[in-house]
Amino acid sequence: xxxxxxxxxxxxxxxxxxxxxxxxxxxxxxxxxxxxxxxxxxxxxxxxxxxxxxxxxxxxxxxxxxxxxxxxxxxxxxxxxxxxxxxxxxxxxxxxxxxxxxxxxxxxxxxxxxxxxxxxxxxxxxxxxxxxxx
Amino acid sequence: xxxxxxxxxxxxxxxxxxxxxxxxxxxxxxxxxxxxxxxxxxxxxxxxxxxxxxxxxxxxxxxxxxxxxxxxxxxxxxxxxxxxxxxxxxxxxxxxxxxxxxxxxxxxxxxxxxxxx
Numbered sequence: 001x002x003x004x005x006x007x008x009x010x011x012x013x014x015x016x017x018x019x020x021x022x023x024x025x026x027x028x029x030x031x032x033x034x035x036x037x038x039x040x041x042x043x044x045x046x047x048x049x050x051x052x053x054x055x056x057x058x059x060x061x062x063x064x065x066x067x068x069x070x071x072x073x074x075x076x077x078x079x080x081x082x083x084x085x086x087x088x089x090x091x092x093x094x095x096x097x098x099x100x101x102x103x104x105x106x107x108x109x110x111x112x113x114x115x116x117x118x119x120x121x122x123x124x125x126x127x128x129x130x131x132x133x134x
Numbered sequence: 135x136x137x138x139x140x141x142x143x144x145x146x147x148x149x150x151x152x153x154x155x156x157x158x159x160x161x162x163x164x165x166x167x168x169x170x171x172x173x174x175x176x177x178x179x180x181x182x183x184x185x186x187x188x189x190x191x192x193x194x195x196x197x198x199x200x201x202x203x204x205x206x207x208x209x210x211x212x213x214x215x216x217x218x219x220x221x222x223x224x225x226x227x228x229x230x231x232x233x234x235x236x237x238x239x240x241x242x243x244x245x246x247x248x249x250x251x
Contacts, residue, residue, distance in 0.1 A: 018209065021202035028199045035194040039151075043187040046155045047180060048162075048172075064188065068195050079208070080201040110159045111172075 017082065025080055029069070029087065036065045037095035038102050045106025058099050062088065140196040147190035154183040 040061035044054050066088045073080050081087055157179045165172055203209070232238060 016206035017204045018202075018206045021204045021208070024199070024202050025204065028201060031198045032191075032195050035198075036191055039187055039190055039194075042151065042155075043183050046151070046158050046183050047175060048158065061187070061191075065191060065195075068192060072195060073201065079203045079205065082204065106155065110155050111162055113159075 037098035041102025143193035150186035
């Protein structure tokens with residue numbers, strides 16, 4: 001008869017964490033995530049990204065923020081975060097809403113809005129164009 | 135010192151981002167005047183926008199605040215034994231020992247206070 005050792009029983013001892021420190025770190029990370037979503041949304045709007053390119057840009061900026069967190073904490077990230085993966089995935093869709101808000105707003109400001117142009121510029125551009133067409 | 139540097143990074147990055155947005159708008163209006171199709175922004179605007187985005191992100195990350203160590207004992211380990219024993223709730227400022235002093239003037243008793251009125 002063989003004895004089966006369940007892997008469940010071999011769990012490491014639970015570690016005690018300081019509640020206040022956890023909450024402080026969570027607040028700092030949330031602040032960074034919100035700023036990142038707003039800023040990268042604005043940049044996506046400036047660049048005039050549309051459809052899936054915009055969402056791809058969001059994912060890229062999330063990953064860049066994650067890398068920046070890792071660079072900041074260095075190899076001993078266990079002292080500051082319980083899980084490294086949660087840093088990447090936490091509140092992903094909540095920040096996505098912020099991102100889309102800023103993306104559409106800045107896109108409208110930069111690329112869609114018709115600004116009043118001075119007539120001289122229009123005339124010079126038109127004549128230039130006519131010259132090139134001739 | 136490092137904090138002011140990060141604030142400078144944020145401010146410069148924001149200005150740069152705003153400048154690239156303005157450049158993009160200018161480019162768009164130029165295309166509209168010359169009746170050309172929009173295919174994409176020039177590379178320099180793209181590079182400026184993305185670089186300033188990363189700069190501002192890095193600045194915000196450093197300005198946001200310091201991360202604290204999460205293990206429960208981490209902050210208790212830093213306190214010394216002298217401060218460990220220091221309990222402000224148990225401070226005593228007023229006790230019966232002062233009645234032994236020769237200059238001690240006893241407070242008026244409750245019965246005397248009642249007779250005054």
